[in-house]
Amino acid sequence: MLVELVRLLRGYVVFEARGKFTERLLNITSQRGIALWNAMPQPGVLTGAMSASEYRRIRPVAAKAKVRLRIKQKRGFPFFVIKYKPRVGIPIGGVLGLALMLFLSNFIWTVNISGAEHISNTEVVDALEENGVRIGAYKGSVDPAAVKRDLLLKIDGLGWMSLNLTGSTAQVELKEMTDRPKTGSTLVPCNIKAAKDGVITKVNAKTGTSVVKKGSGVTKGELLVSGVVPSENGINSYLHADAEVYADVISKLEIKIPKSHEYYFLTENYIDRRRLCLFGVELPFSASFRSFENSAFYQRSKSLCINNTSLPLGIKTQTECEAVLLDSSCDKAKAEKICANELAIYEAFKTGGSITDRKIKMTEDKNSFCFEADYILNENIAQSVDFSVTE
Amino acid sequence: MGSAPLLELLGNRRVTVEGSTGVLLYESENIKINTNRMVVSFRGRGLCVRCISSSCVEIEGFICGIDFIT
Numbered sequence: 001m002l003v004e005l006v007r008l009l010r011g012y013v014v015f016e017a018r019g020k021f022t023e024r025l026l027n028i029t030s031q032r033g034i035a036l037w038n039a040m041p042q043p044g045v046l047t048g049a050m051s052a053s054e055y056r057r058i059r060p061v062a063a064k065a066k067v068r069l070r071i072k073q074k075r076g077f078p079f080f081v082i083k084y085k086p087r088v089g090i091p092i093g094g095v096l097g098l099a100l101m102l103f104l105s106n107f108i109w110t111v112n113i114s115g116a117e118h119i120s121n122t123e124v125v126d127a128l129e130e131n132g133v134r135i136g137a138y139k140g141s142v143d144p145a146a147v148k149r150d151l152l153l154k155i156d157g158l159g160w161m162s163l164n165l166t167g168s169t170a171q172v173e174l175k176e177m178t179d180r181p182k183t184g185s186t187l188v189p190c191n192i193k194a195a196k197d198g199v200i201t202k203v204n205a206k207t208g209t210s211v212v213k214k215g216s217g218v219t220k221g222e223l224l225v226s227g228v229v230p231s232e233n234g235i236n237s238y239l240h241a242d243a244e245v246y247a248d249v250i251s252k253l254e255i256k257i258p259k260s261h262e263y264y265f266l267t268e269n270y271i272d273r274r275r276l277c278l279f280g281v282e283l284p285f286s287a288s289f290r291s292f293e294n295s296a297f298y299q300r301s302k303s304l305c306i307n308n309t310s311l312p313l314g315i316k317t318q319t320e321c322e323a324v325l326l327d328s329s330c331d332k333a334k335a336e337k338i339c340a341n342e343l344a345i346y347e348a349f350k351t352g353g354s355i356t357d358r359k360i361k362m363t364e365d366k367n368s369f370c371f372e373a374d375y376i377l378n379e380n381i382a383q384s385v386d387f388s389v390t391e
Numbered sequence: 392m393g394s395a396p397l398l399e400l401l402g403n404r405r406v407t408v409e410g411s412t413g414v415l416l417y418e419s420e421n422i423k424i425n426t427n428r429m430v431v432s433f434r435g436r437g438l439c440v441r442c443i444s445s446s447c448v449e450i451e452g453f454i455c456g457i458d459f460i461t
Contacts, residue, residue, distance in 0.1 A: 023417045026413075026417060026443055029443070030445050031413075039417075039443075041419045
């Protein structure tokens with residue numbers, strides 16, 4: 001096989017020699033040390049193969065042997081070069097393409113982020129870009145250890161991350177922090193204190209000594225159930241107090257609704273401006289000189305994807321939507337309706353306990369309607385507060 | 392004996408003749424090789440010269456007979 005490869009690199013010809021004494025050609029080639037192979041005898045014809053350079057030498061000698069030589073086939077690299085010599089652009093293009101690929105492989109083509117469930121991808125991308133990890137960045141300028149340190153400090157909720165530069169892909173793997181479970185050790189002594197001001201309606205002390213009773217008025221931070229239990233022999237025992245203490249708590253909510261306000265309304269008119277993105281460089285290719293007086297912008301980008309791998313070539317489209325300033329007025333009935341909605345949301349999501357009483361007062365001034373809602377809520381105001389037994 | 396040709400046979404499929412001075416007849420059924428003292432004729436079918444140099448010839452094919460012609 002190696003011999004065949006060498007023959008192809010040097011180039012050889014398959015020829016036929018016609019004449020009465022083809023044996024003479026064999027003798028002449030052997031005497032001159034010319035390699036000849038695949039010599040096949042046929043009546044009056046001898047076919048064989050010889051290297052191209054030696055064939056040139058044998059041609060004048062063949063006349064001595066009274067044979068006529070004719071080339072049947074030319075094979076090998078030199079003949080390939082001669083054939084495609086006019087098409088010099090093909091090898092030049094091939095070499096340039098290879099050089100370009102080698103050059104571009106030193107840059108980041110894609111950034112893949114995995115493992116982010118609650119952390120926003122945009123936040124991670126922004127943090128990476130601040131550290132030089134972006135499409136089109138030079139790989140040699142990226143320090144993975146420094147990027148890791150910076151991201152762990154910047155992004156809340158990030159427990160661990162790694163950055164691997166594999167080929168032209170920056171693979172970022174994240175692991176989010178998990179909340180520490182509340183163990184609530186019952187061995188730690190604590191008191192129950194009031195989380196808010198209120199009037200006690202019910203005390204359910206599971207452990208500890210209750211110091212308040214139904215009807216007592218308490219302020220925020222006041223002791224409700226004590227974890228210090230005196231015994232008959234004068235030695236105190238310290239418990240982890242546990243209790244539910246319900247009290248009527250006052251809560252206030254103020255809602256102000258303006259009588260008239262301006263707001264921007266997006267119409268159906270829009271303008272798309274497109275840019276070609278190549279290795280982080282953006283080239284505008286749609287010219288639009290129109291612009292609206294008031295507008296809102298949003299942007300979307302699409303990258304070329306091959307075999308689930310996105311390439312650093314894509315189109316970014318920025319859409320400008322026309323916004324029109326409108327004036328809206330609000331009468332009393334409308335204001336009451338808005339207030340009712342706000343109160344419904346507050347009562348559904350913000351109040352912890354049941355509503356005992358509610359009073360709503362409305363006042364009106366020149367520019368707005370003002371609603372004041374006073375709630376009396378019955379909720380659990382017990383709050384565990386640890387104490388040290390040495391105090 | 393020193394100038395006699397040396398024939399090395401590999402069964403009846405290949406023969407190497409050392410001490411040859413040239414090919415006298417080259418046909419697929421008959422190849423005659425000239426040596427200093429005699430002519431060696433190889434009869435058979437599908438005969439061809441595998442390689443040839445100034446003093447050595449290697450013949451391949453189905454050799455049925457070898458004649459020594461003086």
